[in-house]
Amino acid sequence: MCKLCDEGKPQDHTDSLLDSRRDFLKAAATTGVAAAGLSLFAARPAAAKDKDKEDDDPPDDTGKPGRRYIIRGGAVMTMDPSMPHRGEFAKADVLVEGKKIVAVGPNLPVAGAAQIDATGRIVMPGFIDTHHHQFETVLRSFLADGVLINDGSGSPSGSTTYFEFILLTFAPVYRPQDVYINELFGGLSQLDAGVTTVHDVSQIHHSPQHSDAAIQALFDTGRRAAFGYFESAGAAILHTNPGNQYPQDASRIKKQWFSSSDQLVTMIMGGEVYLGNQSTDDSWTIGRNLDLQIAAHILSPFGIRPTFDLLAAGTGGNGHIGMGPDNLFIHTTGMSDTAWQRVKDVGAQVSIAFPIEMNMRHGMPPIIRMQMMGMEPSLSTDVECTMTADSFTQMRAAMNLQRMIVNQMTLDKPNGNQNLPDPRNWELPQSAMTSNDNPGFPYWPKPPAGIPAPLTTRDVLRYATMNGAKGLRLDTKTGSLTPGKEADIIILDASAINVAPLNQVPGAVVSLMDRTNVETVIVAGKIRKWKGELLDVDLPHLRKQLEASRDYVFNKAGVAQDLFSSQ
Ligand SMILES: [Zn+2]
Secondary structure, eight states, rough: OOOHHHHTOOOOSOOHHHHHHHHHHHHHHHOOOOOOOOOOOOOOOGGGGGGGGGEEETTTTSTTTTTTEEEEEEEEEEEEEEEEGGGGGEEEEEHHHHEEEEEEEETTOOTOEEEEEEEEEEEEEEEEEEEEEEGGGGTTTTTTOOOSOOOSOOOHHHHHHHIIIIIIIIIGEEEEEEEEHHHHHHHHHHTTTTEEEEEEEEEEEESSSHHHHHHHHHHHHHHEEEEEOBTTHHHHOOOOOTTOOOTHHHHHHHHHHOSHHHHHHHEEEESTTTTHHHHHHHHHHHHHHOOOEEEEEEEEEOOOOOHHHHHHHTTBBTTTBBTTTTTTEEEEEEEEHHHHHHHHHOOEEEEEEEEHHHHHOOOTTTHHHHHHHOOOOEEOOOOTTSOOOOOOHHHHHHHHHHHHHHHHHHHHHHTTTTOOOOOOOOOOOOOOOOOOOOSSSSOOOOTTTSOOOOHHHHHHHHHHTTTHHHHHTTTTSSSSOTTBBBBOEEETTTSSSOOOOOHHHIIIIIOOOOOEEEEEEEETEEEEEEETTTOOOOOHHHHHHHHHHHHHHHHHEEEEEEETTOO
């Protein structure tokens, strides 16, 4: 979106977010792709500067070199079990200097640091979402009832579907400015919910301008993000994207935006294997030559199982592509035992979108299989056209789905698990033997050998933090409150009406909290949300731009806006 870049004189946009945003806006104005207005961010409201409110103000210049502040007296859950007390402290402090966490522990010396009172709060690392399509923000809840692909049933769920509507109808009409405001608004919304890192699977690369708009929005959001350079969704099938430069534009994008590793936004190469062997060859080879992680959606409804077997054998694409430790596989439903073994052996990463997979017919989330193989997933929110993108929903869905299966396997074991895996018979049938090892009340069989223990709140918290960092190869920078890492921290209000009294910290976060409890959010030392308010964001203005984009996209796609559409 930079004029000089457009003229073939690539500019470095990475040194200053402010400058790069100005470049984007200036170029956007000259090239006529400007969104409805130019003032995307506002100064903090004057009210916040009132004298009586001064005590409530955040410390100044957070995240700047040498600037110290201490988060005082909260229940601290570092998610780093190698630290003292397993990294769990009923009452402790977190000292931040510049971008980094300097120390965690009880009664740290203040040493001239500004103080943030965290009494009655839970202090933990920000959540990490390893797969999210932020370009779909204007389509929020449009597909709340739909499944992946039209199933010919004529039912409400089977008729208005993801493939036909989101990919083939809406995605092709997006302009660069639609991409920008969708990405920005969706990103700020997740930041507000305490998700400090995202892998944005932007499949909306109809042209290099679309790509630049997505990346610019990720930088402007001001949180940690992996930009996933995927294909030109829908438009590539319909051939309505003459400007499409995927995948070869990856080289320019990497050079122009990602030459520094010391920035919040990094890059992942999209390498979908359902686009044909040539595309697999091209995208995986380009990604590997650029030393990028390579991500792909892997799911049985797209007929990927035989393709995945070839990748496991090292004979994928046109014959020579194999999976490696640089792969991030999304969903991974319905794959063969052999392929799974290879995923484990090479150390590839797996991201599960529990609620979406359960809802949209991707197949059973492969959590039990992964546990039985000694593997763990990270969590991903996927699409807000169908489901909310907060991590509380993710963690609860993961835990409940896994427990539903394990609990039913336990109850059914005395009957030889005869009813599994047919889900229609997962409840105990009338003919079942109910007095196998201990007759009478209670009917409460011992968990059978060989099935995993039910997931715990700590487990899913680990999935939503450290595993996410590992999944995006960012675990030296984020994922836990380990001194030396960058300060991606959330402060959660445990005194709120839906949580008090605080009895168990992991349980309070996973089982009780929602986004209203996310009080303060810090990214790389910089406070982005303070006591319930996102800082430096003109939300009404951004919402107006988002609504204008929504109106354009629906109109251009020929889909009527209907607040009570029955799909
Ligand atoms: Zn996806």
